[in-house]
Amino acid sequence: MAITEYFIRYLQRRDSLSEADLQRLRALKTEQASYGPGDVIVPFDRTESRSCMMLRGLSARSHKLVGRPDDRVITALHVPGDFVDLHGFVLAGLEHAVIAVGSAEVEFIGHDQLTEITENFPHLTRLLWMATLIDAAVHRQWLVAAASLRSSAHLAHLLCEIYTRLNVVGAAANGQFSLPLLQRELADILGYSPIHVNRAVRDLRDRGLLRWSGADVTILDWRGLATLARFDATYLDLERRNR
Amino acid sequence: MAITEYFIRYLQRRDSLSEADLQRLRALKTEQASYGPGDVIVPFDRTESRSCMMLRGLSARSHKLVGRPDDRVITALHVPGDFVDLHGFVLAGLEHAVIAVGSAEVEFIGHDQLTEITENFPHLTRLLWMATLIDAAVHRQWLVAAASLRSSAHLAHLLCEIYTRLNVVGAAANGQFSLPLLQRELADILGYSPIHVNRAVRDLRDRGLLRWSGADVTILDWRGLATLARFDATYLDLERRNR
DNA sequence: CGGCAAATTGACACATCTCAAAGCCTGTGG
DNA sequence: CCACAGGCTTTGAGATGTGTCAATTTGCCG
Numbered sequence: 001m002a003i004t005e006y007f008i009r010y011l012q013r014r015d016s017l018s019e020a021d022l023q024r025l026r027a028l029k030t031e032q033a034s035y036g037p038g039d040v041i042v043p044f045d046r047t048e049s050r051s052c053m054m055l056r057g058l059s060a061r062s063h064k065l066v067g068r069p070d071d072r073v074i075t076a077l078h079v080p081g082d083f084v085d086l087h088g089f090v091l092a093g094l095e096h097a098v099i100a101v102g103s104a105e106v107e108f109i110g111h112d113q114l115t116e117i118t119e120n121f122p123h124l125t126r127l128l129w130m131a132t133l134i135d136a137a138v139h140r141q142w143l144v145a146a147a148s149l150r151s152s153a154h155l156a157h158l159l160c161e162i163y164t165r166l167n168v169v170g171a172a173a174n175g176q177f178s179l180p181l182l183q184r185e186l187a188d189i190l191g192y193s194p195i196h197v198n199r200a201v202r203d204l205r206d207r208g209l210l211r212w213s214g215a216d217v218t219i220l221d222w223r224g225l226a227t228l229a230r231f232d233a234t235y236l237d238l239e240r241r242n243r
Numbered sequence: 244m245a246i247t248e249y250f251i252r253y254l255q256r257r258d259s260l261s262e263a264d265l266q267r268l269r270a271l272k273t274e275q276a277s278y279g280p281g282d283v284i285v286p287f288d289r290t291e292s293r294s295c296m297m298l299r300g301l302s303a304r305s306h307k308l309v310g311r312p313d314d315r316v317i318t319a320l321h322v323p324g325d326f327v328d329l330h331g332f333v334l335a336g337l338e339h340a341v342i343a344v345g346s347a348e349v350e351f352i353g354h355d356q357l358t359e360i361t362e363n364f365p366h367l368t369r370l371l372w373m374a375t376l377i378d379a380a381v382h383r384q385w386l387v388a389a390a391s392l393r394s395s396a397h398l399a400h401l402l403c404e405i406y407t408r409l410n411v412v413g414a415a416a417n418g419q420f421s422l423p424l425l426q427r428e429l430a431d432i433l434g435y436s437p438i439h440v441n442r443a444v445r446d447l448r449d450r451g452l453l454r455w456s457g458a459d460v461t462i463l464d465w466r467g468l469a470t471l472a473r474f475d476a477t478y479l480d481l482e483r484r485n486r
Numbered sequence: 487c488g489g490c491a492a493a494t495t496g497a498c499a500c501a502t503c504t505c506a507a508a509g510c511c512t513g514t515g516g
Numbered sequence: 517c518c519a520c521a522g523g524c525t526t527t528g529a530g531a532t533g534t535g536t537c538a539a540t541t542t543g544c545c546g
Contacts, residue, residue: 063387066473073390075383087376090369090486095380095478118365126333126361129372132379133330137338139382140318144306146389147316147434150533183493191390193535198494214543230309235338243333393501426525436503441526457511 003028004055004107006081006169011127013168015243021124024117030107035100037180042085046093050108054080057104058180060189063096074189075142076135077101077162081169083131089114090132102180102215126243137235146191149229151200154190156209157229163219164233175219246271247298247350249324249412254370256411258486264367267360273350278343280423285328289336293351297323300347301423303432306339317432318385319378320344320405324412326374332357333375345423345458369486380478389434392472394443397433399452400472406462407476418462 003025011017017025032055035041041059042048061076061084075096078084088094089111118125138161145157162179166172183201187194204210209225211218219225246268254260260268275298278284284302285291304319304327318339321327331337332354361368381404388400405422409415426444430437447453452468454461462468 061383063383065387065391066475068391071391073387075386087379090373091376091380092480092482092484096383118369122361122365122368125365125368129375130333132372133334133375136330136375136379136382137334139379139386140304140306140339143318143382143385143389143434144308144316146386147431148308148311148314182491188390191386194492195494195536196534199534202494232309237335239335241335425523437524438504438526439502442502445526 003030003109004053004081006055006171007053007083009169010081010131013238014130014240015127016240017127018123021121021127024121024124028109028113030109032105032107035104035106037100037102039100039104040097041100041104041106042088042094042098044094044097048085048088048093049112050110051083051085051089051114052098052106052108054078054082054084055105055107056080058101059084059098059104059106060101060185061096062099062188072188073191074185076138077189079162079165079169080171082135082165083128086114086128087132087135101185102178123243130237130243134237137237141235145229151190151192151196152203153228153230154192155186155197155200156204156225157231158186158189159204159210159217159219160222160226160229160231161233161236163217164236168236168238175222177217178215179217180215246273246352247296247324249298249414250296250326252412253324253374256481257373257483258370259483260370261366264364264370267364267367271352271356273352275348275350277346277348279346280343282343282347283340284343284347284349285331285337285341287337287340291328291331291336292355293353294326294328294332294357295341295349295351297321297325297327298348298350299323301344302327302341302347302349303344303428304339305342305431315431316434317428319381320432322405322408322412323414325378325408326371329357329371330375330378344428345421366486373480373486377480380480384478388472394433394435394439395446395450396471396473397435398429398440398443399447399468400474401429401432402447402453402460402462403465403469403472403474404476404479406460407479411479411481418465420460421458422460423458 008025041052044064059078060074063073063075065071065073084098085094145154149157163172163177166177183197184194186197190197201212205212209221211220251268284295287307302321303317306316306318308314327341328337388397392400406415406420409420426440427437429440433440444455448455452464454463
């Protein structure tokens with residue numbers, strides 16, 4: 001069972017891979033698994049011995065709140081090609097759970113293989129490190145968005161980012177993509193109430209920026225959406241360079 | 244000029260360092276520099292060839308907003324021992340500036356030395372990686388706080404975190420620490436207006452949770468403050484383990 | 487057709503922002 | 517030692533953004 005080609009595209013968009021790096025990646029032993037909407041992919045647990053990568057669909061990092069079992073906060077979304085909980089390999093474990101958004105497929109990679117890569121493949125190690133740092137840059141951008149954008153613009157920013165990330169790995173084009181997020185889940189991501197998310201969605205529709213029915217989103221006016229969101233993709237680090 | 248002992252304490256709190264690792268760290272060639280309040284330590288620039296570590300004081304990651312030159316958002320605070328822009332080594336550069344909060348001293352480390360570490364010191368490499376991942380966990384926690392806490396509790400969470408991080412490296416004790424942040428800067432961190440920050444500070448004072456005058460903060464009721472903020476230090480990954 | 491979950495809408499309460507003004511501290515020059 | 521200036525902090529009042537609750541509509545699936 002070979003590692004997803006999405007991840008290789010993700011890396012090749014940012015650096016070139018040597019033949020040895022490519023072979024090492026393709027030789028990874030993985031286990032595949034499928035999940036339905038809301039299923040827990042990686043439980044909140046600090047003893048996991050493998051990390052997972054998205055193959056198909058979306059996943060989210062879901063934080064429980066102490067003393068409020070009904071509420072949760074989603075701090076990240078992951079698209080195909082993302083190495084979702086790579087950080088669980090270096091840290092003592094996860095401080096949150098990873099759940100499926102819509103139906104999803106993932107591949108698990110044992111931490112022993114990652115340790116081996118850090119011992120023998122320094123360049124590949126830096127690229128894995130890079131992947132976790134891009135996640136961190138996304139976190140920072142979400143903080144910037146949360147602090148500086150009102151609801152519609154904040155939602156618009158999320159949509160610009162997700163579309164761009166899907167587009168990078170070839171999972172979306174022509175402004176169209178599938179976003180199987182409930183408005184309740186969007187609320188957990190943006191930090192608003194579900195009702196307010198609804199108003200933001202309607203606002204973007206009323207402005208003629210997009211069409212959105214069920215899970216199908218079509219961006220009608222990219223320029224307008226990106227301007228409203230003050231979106232600038234620099235933080236996704238899409239330059240190709242030696243690392 | 245030797246690397247800061249703070250960083251070694253930071254690492255030793257989370258893993259044990261071999262004699263070889265310690266020697267490599269202490270042999271790092273560094274350049275030291277001092278800054279006054281508000282000075283730019285690392286400009287917004289994608290061509291920096293060295294990374295900096297906090298020696299004394301605080302620094303912040305400051306994001307400019309497109310089209311709003313007067314506003315900015317601060318997405319991270321760094322205390323002594325933090326390897327502030329280590330991620331600039333692996334990424335194409337920074338998407339933000341690093342500025343001094345109060346007066347500060349830092350040490351710069353050339354990226355060539357970091358590359359050399361990734362080639363020859365896999366365990367040390369994983370620890371550097373870990374440091375950047377703890378920063379990412381802090382970002383996530385800030386997102387959780389922003390989405391789930393109201394102003395006073397949100398401010399309380401920041402104070403609990405900064406005190407804990409200062410305490411870990413031995414830069415604060417007995418609930419007392421120096422926080423040379425203007426209320427305007429606190430506003431840029433929390434995503435509130437300076438006026439609202441002021442009301443939050445007053446609220447914490449009125450509840451008898453802390454004393455705060457100028458840059459001097461004394462936490463009078465840690466339990467109360469942590470409860471209000473729903474603070475749980477797990478995300479700072481303070482367990483000692485092999486990585 | 488019926489039933490359920492999600493999406494949508496309206497009305498009102500609460501949180502936070504903005505603008506304006508007053509009070510406080512500190513450094514400087516007389 | 518005092519007077520002053522400037523920046524920061526503090527306070528007040530009204531405008532805007534967002535949350536909550538309740539009800540209705542929509543869309544999917546049995």
